[in-house]
Amino acid sequence: MLSQTLIQEITQLHADFCSALADSTRLVLLYALADEPRNVSELTRELNLPQPTISRHLKILRDRGMVVAMRRGMAVQYSLADPRFIDALDILRTLMRERIQYRASLIVEPE
Numbered sequence: 001m002l003s004q005t006l007i008q009e010i011t012q013l014h015a016d017f018c019s020a021l022a023d024s025t026r027l028v029l030l031y032a033l034a035d036e037p038r039n040v041s042e043l044t045r046e047l048n049l050p051q052p053t054i055s056r057h058l059k060i061l062r063d064r065g066m067v068v069a070m071r072r073g074m075a076v077q078y079s080l081a082d083p084r085f086i087d088a089l090d091i092l093r094t095l096m097r098e099r100i101q102y103r104a105s106l107i108v109e110p111e
Contacts, residue, residue, distance in 0.1 A: 020064040026057045033067060034086045037079035
């Protein structure tokens with residue numbers, strides 16, 4: 001049986017992951033890094049966002065263990081810590097799409 005402390009730690013980790021996913025910029029960053037590792041300059045150009053914004057969001061994702069940083073010469077290259085994060089995001093998108101379709105089916109056209 002799990003101790004109460006361990007259950008609280010696991011629950012906090014879960015909440016930390018979810019809070020990291022609660023921003024659209026971080027979701028876009030995760031999908032961009034799923035394609036290939038990139039540095040901040042590449043992400044800034046590709047996503048057309050300011051460098052401080054990209055860096056701030058990457059720090060959050062790195063702190064949550066969702067991305068890893070590796071120095072490549074003068075630049076730091078970021079990559080997904082685990083490709084299963086994208087699998088999880090895709091599952092969530094499928095669930096959302098199904099919920100939207102279900103809600104749309106409840107709307108009855110007035111006669």
